[in-house]
Amino acid sequence: MDSKTPLMRGVALSAAALLVLTACGDNGDDDADVDEDNGADVETEDNGDDVDTDDEDADGDDDAEAGADDDELTIALFGEEPYSWIGDDGEPTGATIAVAEEIFENRLGYEVTIEEEPNWDNLIPGMSAGHWDVVSAGMSITEDRCAEAAFGEPELVYTTAFLVEEGNPEGLETFEDLQDADLDVVALSGAVESGWMEDEGIDHDTVDSADDGIDFVDGGRADVFALTAISLEAMAGDMDGLEVTDSFAHELSVGAHAFHPEDDELLEEFNAELEDLMESGEYLELVEEFGFTEDEMPPSGLTAQELCEEDPAELTEEYIED
Structure with a gap:
């Protein structure tokens, strides 16, 4: 799709949902008391594309429904350059956003809404709750995160x-x-x-x-x-x-897009297009604008499954120290 994506500057959450997300995030160390407003009161543009949280599930299941709603997709970003952030023009930008727009909009034809989540710990819980379908924030693949989310194949080494x-x-x-x-x-x-x-x-x-x-x-x-x-x-x-x-x-640290763990179809679609971008060299062209080089490309053969399941020290020895 050639049209620009609508932007939701804040997270469209109710006060109750915010409390749920805060409880889900692991903010175990409270010594650093940040005075800044973390976005709860940020005004959000009403674009009518709220994510369906499966209130009308035929089975009566209150859990959020996995997957995009037809051809609509909601993506969460986190304000960290050069991965994903809101630019001075008010539009989402960054290396992972460029990749997400290329794959989800231009190649797969989804109508994409991009929301900013100002608290890192809320990214995966927010997806689990159905507030967005994908996290585009350069999130490193770790065993703990793999227990709560599915990850696309490796994209960037940090x-x-x-x-x-x-x-x-x-x-x-x-x-x-x-x-x-x-x-x-x-x-x-x-x-x-x-x-x-x-x-x-x-x-x-x-x-x-x-x-x-x-x-x-x-x-x-x-x-x-x-x-x-x-x-x-x-x-x-x-x-x-x-x-x-x-x-x-x-330690070997590799970032990727994160998905709802039950959304196999969307993950497979994404990975197929990502593989094509990687093999053609177009992926590097997309992220070079944001400072990434060949040095940040993942080692050949490394998979998300390895990063989820295998010992990090052994992977580090195999792919970094070898």
């Missing part, structure tokens, strides 16, 4: 970096350097960086958005913000007084 004071006075290079350091560290709630630091026994707080993490370091409330390297470079690489450290690969 490395990690730290946002620190200019000059990197502590000489931070990897998570190892944080273990014995007396520093205030933050990570995105529910992100792989937070999980890795938990595994390594590194004390840290969490924030709900990438912007919050940057603000914490910029405002002196934290010494370190850990996030994917390409995001930190895009969002804070030019900020006065701050520095993004050299990137490192702690």
Whole structure:
């Protein structure tokens, strides 16, 4: 489809639904108290494309119905450059959005509505509740997430970096350097960086958005913000007084689109078109505009099933350290 997608700036949730989603999100660390409004009161454009949550299920099942409604599809994005965010013109943009629009609109012919979810922890619960059909946010495929969502095949490989004071006075290079350091560290709630630091026994707080993490370091409330390297470079690489450290690969981290676990048909449609984009080189052409290169393309042969089911350390050794 050639027409522009309508934009819903906020999440069209009722107050009750918001409480459900908040309960579903794992915000286990509340020490970092973010004062920003997380979007509950954002005015949402009424475009009539609300997602059917299966209130009229013939079987009387109250669970959200999996899958797109006929030719309509709702996609959730998360405000993190260069994956998916709302541009200055009010339109959705980013590498994963470019891919989603190419596949779902241009190739599969869906009428797409794109919504912004400002809280990372709400992305999968919101999909499970039927508020959107797909998450387009560069979400890394992990075993825990695979228990709640289905993932398309691998798209982008990520490395990690730290946002620190200019000059990197502590000489931070990897998570190892944080273990014995007396520093205030933050990570995105529910992100792989937070999980890795938990595994390594590194004390840290969490924030709900990438912007919050940057603000914490910029405002002196934290010494370190850990996030994917390409995001930190895009969002804070030019900020006065701050520095993004050299990137490192702690563990194999691969992003993809996420789907409702029962929506096999939509997932298969997407994967078929994704494979064609990858093989033709068109995928790289789509994401190059947002700073991705051949270095971020997934290793040949790597599958979403492997990332869901196999030991991350073994995959890291096979695909990164080999």
